[in-house]
Amino acid sequence: MTTEPGLAPANPGVIAGLDEDAGSRNPLRDPRDRRIPRVAGPCVLVMFGVTGDLARKKLMPAVYDLANRGLLPPGFSFVGFARRNWENEDFAQVTYQAVKEYARTPFRDAVWEQLSEGVRFVPGEFDDDAAFDRLAETVRELDAERGTGGNYAFYLSIPPKAFPTVVQQLKRSGLSDSGGHGWRRVVIEKPFGHDLASARELNATLDGVFPPESVFRIDHYLGKETVQNILALRFANEMYEPIWNRGYVDHVQITMAEDIGIGGRAGYYDGIGAARDVIQNHLLQLLALMAMEEPAAFDADSLRMEKEKVLSAVRLPADLATGTARGQYSAGWQGGRQVWGFLEEDGIPADSRTETYAALRLGVDTRRWAGVPFYLRAGKRLPRRMTEIALIFQRAPHLPFSATDTEELGQNALVIRIQPDEGITVRFGSKVPGTAMEVRDVNMDFAYGESFTESSPEAYERLLLDVLIGDPPLFPRQQEVELSWRILDPVEDFWATYTKPDQYPAGTAGPASAEAMMARDGRAWRRL
Amino acid sequence: MTIDLTDTTTGAILEALSQARRRLGGPASGMVLTLIIVTDESSQYDAVRAANHAGREHPSRVLAVIARRPKAESRLDAEIRVGETGPGETILLRMYGPLGQHADSVVAPLLAPDVPVVTWWPDEAPPAPSTDPLGTVAQRRVTDAASSDAPRDMLLSLAKAYQPGDTDLSWTRSTPWRTLLAATLDQPYPELLSGEVLAEPDNPTGDLMAAWLGLRLGIEVRRGESGGPGVTEVGFETPEGKVTISRPDGRTATLSWPGRPERRVALHRRETDDLIAEELRRLEPDEVYGETIRALAGGSAR
Numbered sequence: 001m002t003t004e005p006g007l008a009p010a011n012p013g014v015i016a017g018l019d020e021d022a023g024s025r026n027p028l029r030d031p032r033d034r035r036i037p038r039v040a041g042p043c044v045l046v047m048f049g050v051t052g053d054l055a056r057k058k059l060m061p062a063v064y065d066l067a068n069r070g071l072l073p074p075g076f077s078f079v080g081f082a083r084r085n086w087e088n089e090d091f092a093q094v095t096y097q098a099v100k101e102y103a104r105t106p107f108r109d110a111v112w113e114q115l116s117e118g119v120r121f122v123p124g125e126f127d128d129d130a131a132f133d134r135l136a137e138t139v140r141e142l143d144a145e146r147g148t149g150g151n152y153a154f155y156l157s158i159p160p161k162a163f164p165t166v167v168q169q170l171k172r173s174g175l176s177d178s179g180g181h182g183w184r185r186v187v188i189e190k191p192f193g194h195d196l197a198s199a200r201e202l203n204a205t206l207d208g209v210f211p212p213e214s215v216f217r218i219d220h221y222l223g224k225e226t227v228q229n230i231l232a233l234r235f236a237n238e239m240y241e242p243i244w245n246r247g248y249v250d251h252v253q254i255t256m257a258e259d260i261g262i263g264g265r266a267g268y269y270d271g272i273g274a275a276r277d278v279i280q281n282h283l284l285q286l287l288a289l290m291a292m293e294e295p296a297a298f299d300a301d302s303l304r305m306e307k308e309k310v311l312s313a314v315r316l317p318a319d320l321a322t323g324t325a326r327g328q329y330s331a332g333w334q335g336g337r338q339v340w341g342f343l344e345e346d347g348i349p350a351d352s353r354t355e356t357y358a359a360l361r362l363g364v365d366t367r368r369w370a371g372v373p374f375y376l377r378a379g380k381r382l383p384r385r386m387t388e389i390a391l392i393f394q395r396a397p398h399l400p401f402s403a404t405d406t407e408e409l410g411q412n413a414l415v416i417r418i419q420p421d422e423g424i425t426v427r428f429g430s431k432v433p434g435t436a437m438e439v440r441d442v443n444m445d446f447a448y449g450e451s452f453t454e455s456s457p458e459a460y461e462r463l464l465l466d467v468l469i470g471d472p473p474l475f476p477r478q479q480e481v482e483l484s485w486r487i488l489d490p491v492e493d494f495w496a497t498y499t500k501p502d503q504y505p506a507g508t509a510g511p512a513s514a515e516a517m518m519a520r521d522g523r524a525w526r527r528l
Numbered sequence: 529m530t531i532d533l534t535d536t537t538t539g540a541i542l543e544a545l546s547q548a549r550r551r552l553g554g555p556a557s558g559m560v561l562t563l564i565i566v567t568d569e570s571s572q573y574d575a576v577r578a579a580n581h582a583g584r585e586h587p588s589r590v591l592a593v594i595a596r597r598p599k600a601e602s603r604l605d606a607e608i609r610v611g612e613t614g615p616g617e618t619i620l621l622r623m624y625g626p627l628g629q630h631a632d633s634v635v636a637p638l639l640a641p642d643v644p645v646v647t648w649w650p651d652e653a654p655p656a657p658s659t660d661p662l663g664t665v666a667q668r669r670v671t672d673a674a675s676s677d678a679p680r681d682m683l684l685s686l687a688k689a690y691q692p693g694d695t696d697l698s699w700t701r702s703t704p705w706r707t708l709l710a711a712t713l714d715q716p717y718p719e720l721l722s723g724e725v726l727a728e729p730d731n732p733t734g735d736l737m738a739a740w741l742g743l744r745l746g747i748e749v750r751r752g753e754s755g756g757p758g759v760t761e762v763g764f765e766t767p768e769g770k771v772t773i774s775r776p777d778g779r780t781a782t783l784s785w786p787g788r789p790e791r792r793v794a795l796h797r798r799e800t801d802d803l804i805a806e807e808l809r810r811l812e813p814d815e816v817y818g819e820t821i822r823a824l825a826g827g828s829a830r
Contacts, residue, residue: 073711075792
C-alpha cells in the first residue's frame, strides 16, 4: 500500500488489517476502495455522567457528527444514565441542545430525527440496583426494537471514585456479560489513578469484570490529528528519520501551557497537580511517540510494544532537586485581566502544596537517545495556551562564516505544534538580504489549517468511532499507564517530602527555578 | 480582491497574482492542488462556487476555462479572485476565437508548482477524457454522466475510454449508499441469491451501483426503475426472504431484514461541493470505479 505523507491515515496498517479481515467475509469491502469508510456495527452506547461538561460539549456532539457523516449503523442507540428525574424526551432535548450548540457538522433535521429515535434515558443513583435492572431492560428492549445485536459500549464519564460501584452494578445486573452474543466495551477517561498503586487498584476493579482488550482508556490527545501525524512525519518520510537521534538532536522540549487557572476544578485538582494531571498521560505519550523506534506494523500491538519499550527506558535525573522544578501561580495579571493566585482560589486550602506548574528533565536510555535530554513542562496561568514538541538540533560543527556574521543564528529546530494552529515549523538560518553576509533564523511553516482545512475530525469523534468499531491502537494499555506512573512516582515522592512549590506570578512563563534548571544545562526554554 | 485583465497573457496573470498576494500579506502557501474546470458561461457560476466550497477543505488554485464565441478574434480575458471566497485562488479564463482550441497553452503556465492537477468537466465531457489536451495534464479527470442528455451512453463511452485516474461524479454519488451496503454486510448475512437496484430511469448512479454489486457479489443484480429521487432502493433475495434498504424520500433509509426490527439511518443526497470535496480527497486512481464501469459496459449489470 502506498501512502502519501500528510494524507496518510493515522494508522494505515490498522485500516488495511481491518479491511483484510473484513474483506474475507464481506465481498463489498475492498482495501483499494478508499471511499468507503469504516462504519460501526449495530450497537448501543450507554453513557454514565451525561450531565457533565464533557458529555455535553464533546461526546454528544461527536455522536451526532458521526451520524451525520454516515459512520453510525442503522439502529444505533444512545442511552443516558444519571441522577435526574428525566423522561426519554427530556434527555433527547438535552442532547438536542448540546448538538445544536457544539456539533461541528451542519445540523440536519433528518439526521437528528433518526438519531433521536434511539435515545433513551434511565434515571437512578449508581448504588441503586433497581435502576441498573431498568438499564439492563432498556438495552434489551433496544436490541429487540432496533436490532442493536446485544453490542454495548459503556462510557464512564464519571469521577474515578464511582468506578467500582458502577462496574460492580454492571456485573450484578448482567450487563457486562455478553454470554457469547455481541460484545461489551467500557470506556474510561483519565485520570487513571494518581500513582502506581491506585492505577493498579483501578485496573483491578475493571479487570474482574471486563477483559483487558475491552477496556478503552481515552487520552484525547492521542485522537488529535497532529499527534497521529507524528507517526506519519517520522515513518512515512525519508528526510527526518536520519537526523532523529543523538547525532543531530541537542535536546527535546515538550510543552503544554494553559492560560486558564484551575477554574471550577478545585476539588479534583488539589492534591493532583500539573504533573499528575497532564505530564503522566499526555506529555509522556507525546514523548513516547517522539522517541520510539519504528514499529514493525501500524497495528495496536506493535505500536504499544514500541511505546512500552521507550517508556521503560526513560530515566529520571540523578538529582531530583536540580532536574525538576515546580510552581504555583500567584495573583497577577494574565492576558489583560487581574486574576487570583492558586492559594486564593475557591476550594483550595491556603497551605496547599499542589503544583500548577511542573517541569522535569528526562533521559531516554537507548542507543538513539543517549545523552539527549527531554525537557517536559506543563503549567496553568501561563501567558498563552500552547502545546508543542520542539526538537532542537545541535549547532553546525563548523561555521565557515565569521562570528559576527552568525551572531543572530540560533539552533535549528523542528517544532510540532499540537494546539493551537496545528502544524509544523522548521527553523533554520538564512542569509539576510543585503551586501553583507549575515545569517539569521527564519521559519518554514506547514499549517493544517491551510493544507487540509475542515477535514480533521474532532479527537473525540475519532476515538468514539474507534471504540464502537473496536480498533484499539490509539488507546493506552494498562502497561503504559503503569510505566508512566513508575516514572512519575519517585518525583512526586521527592516533591512531597522535600519541596514546596515556588510561586510565579500569573501570566508569566513559570517559576524562576524552572529557568534555572535549564540554565544549569546551558539551555533555555522556548518562549511561550 | 478581484482583478480583471482584458486581452491579456499568462505572464501578466502571474504577475497580477503575485502582486495581489503581496498586497494581502502572504505568499502562496498551502496550495494543495490545481483544479481545472472546463465549462461555459452558463454553468461556470455553479461549478466555481462548488469548487470554492470544496476548497475550504482543499485550498486550491481553481482555473475555470470558459470558451466564448469561437468565431471571434483570439483573445484571453482573465478574472482573478484572491482572498475572497476562501483560502485558495480562482482565475476565470475566458478564451475567444481559435484560442479556445488551445486552452492547454494557457493553462500550462498557470498550474501551481509541485502539486497535483485535477480536471473537471461539470457538463459535457470529451469522449476520452485522458487524451483531451486539458485531461493529459491532470492525474485525475472528473466527469459527470448525470449532466448528459443520455447518461447511460455517456457511461458506456467513458468505459470504453477508461484510463486510471478517470472518475465520474455519478460514482461519487453512490458512496453513502455503498458505505451503508458494505456496513450491512459487515454483519453475518444469509446467502444472497439475486439483487435489484431501483432508481430513476436516467440515473447513472443506479447503473453503476447495480454493476458494482453484481461484480462484487457474483450474483445477478437487476436495474429496476422507480420515480426517484435518485436511487430509492436496493434489495436482495435470500433464502430467508427479501432484505431491502429503501430510501423513498432522499433523506432517510430503512433497512428491512426478515425476522429483525426495521432499522433507520440518515442517508441524504449530497450537493456538488460535497461530491467534489470527496473527489479531491484522494488523488490516486480509483481502481474499483474502473472495474465497475468496465463491468457495466461489458453488460454484466443487466
